[in-house]
Amino acid sequence: MRNLTLLTDLYELTMMNGYFKQKKFDEIAVFDLFFRQHKLITYSIACGLEQAVDYVLNLHFSEEDVSYLRNLNIFDEDFLDYLKNFKFTGDIYAVPEGTVVFQDEPILTIKAPIIEAQLVEAALLNIINHQTLIATKSAKIAFAAKDDIVMEFGLRRAQGPDAGIYGARAAVIGGCSSTSNVLAGKMFDIPVAGTHAHSWVMNAPDELTAFKSYADIYPNNTLLLVDTFDTLKSGVPNAIKTFNYLKEKGYKPKGIRLDSGDLAYLSKQARKMLDDAGFPDTIICASGDLDERSIQSLKIQGAKINSWGVGTKLITSDDMPSLGGVYKLSAIYNADGVEQPKIKVSNNAIKITNPGFKNIYRVYDKTTKKAEADFIYLRSEGDYDQTKPLKLTHAIDRWKQIEFTNYELRKLQQDIVINGKLVYKMPSLKEIKEYVKKELNSFWDEYKRLDNPHIYKVDLSDDLYELKTKMLKEVRK
DSSP: OOOOTTOSOHHHHHHHHHHHHTTOSSOEEEEEEEEOOOTTOSOEEOOOHHHHHHHHHTOOOOHHHHHHHHHTTOSOHHHHHHHHTOOOOSEEEEOOTTOEEOTTOOSEEEEEEHHHHHHTHHHHHHHHHHHHHHHHHHHHHHHHHTTSEEEEOOGGGSSSHHHHHHHHHHHHHHTOSEESOHHHHHHHTOOBOOOOOHHHHHHSSSHHHHHHHHHHHOTTSOEEEOOSSOIIIIIHHHHHHHHHHHHHTTOOOOEEEEOSSOHHHHHHHHHHHHHHTTOTTOEEEEESSOOHHHHHHHHHTTOOOOEEEEOHHHHTTTTOOOOOEEEEEEEEEOTTOOEEEOOOOOSSGGGOOOOSSEEEEEEEETTTOOEEEEEEEEGGGOOOOTTSOEEEEOSSOTTOEEEESSEEEEEOOEEEEETTEEOSOOOOHHHHHHHHHHHHHTSOHHHHOSSSOOOOOEEEOHHHHHHHHHHHHHHTO
8 A cells, every 4th residue: 555644734744743842642632524514415425434544554654754854844853753653543433434424423533642633634534525425426326326237437537546446436335336447446346347439439440340340359248339420320220230140149239338419319219129129138328427317317208228327427526526524623631531522613603513522323213224313422421221212402403302212223433443453344345335225225215315305313412412502602701
């Protein structure tokens, strides 16, 4: 793995140097990584934990790193000497990759000496923000596609190699079945998919020759791109001729791909032509600037498409290119181990943070097994007695309350790293995908619909609300 230790903003290092000068080596800090409310966020799929943990556990300043920092002429030698032996010794708590999460919920929490906890801010935000964003976009696209296959085709439009590689991984976690990105396939054991481009057809003497030569090379995986010249007048008819050619040789053709034009109309016409020609089992794949909205629309129009190649709008999360995740200090532990909650105050209510060392409970109905609400609570509260009724109060509008009796609770954050050592078994990509399916199935469709989704309840425990209110009053005295 690359050494990403300097993948940080300069002010993280200047603050580290400040803490070093103040000799705050034993001051333990708690930072929460979460995202704020956004009009386009209905739910998110937490993603990027594996890379985030790899990054943290491999932190070290090489001789070249120290030399570079020395040449900036802003750090003294005693601090640079400290960096030579730097490593992460703290704790990481996080929701498992693939967990459905909502605004203000701590996806990941760092509890470590403040000089260590400060360094990791920028890189953790970079990793978690991006991969959570793409996994979420993928989940919404897969939801719109229903039971159809969705393939990730975004490498060429991604914002650089890492965005293409880790974006592909996130897209598969969110719901895609495969990727066109061969390196991502190798790195993460993801199925790879792809056939040919328009250039294959344009390079041949004619379209039929291009199709037949491709079929000769890949007789068991002949999926032909039919819109290079004229989809219905030449593309589909030549594909049918090629399929008959394959059939005579004992092979079963796979299908066609549409990449332009009126996909609803063309797919219906192509389906009829293929069926009439005796190829009802061939698939029709569509690509070309698709996203959850266009796929939903095509479904409503009765398009005869059962496989989707989604690229640009997935890998860039076109309608929301930033998750807006933040990393905020929520507590300090003094030399005696006493917790001192911290809060950030703002005139903008959504920017006021939740203080203290926290976790999240998810409330499930025991009968339906569906998620009904989440609430963020202070770890100092201990475990809740699930034999008693549970009353939740809205985090802002305190007159809004709901009571649960037939319920069960699940803690979302788990111990990942303790005292600098990994204590969590990272699941395989296949296991994460299955977990995502289970997570999404535990939520009613009303929360997942694309238009005007029902708002999922995310409340604060009474103790957390009272602490937050008390701290706000003290700050505003």
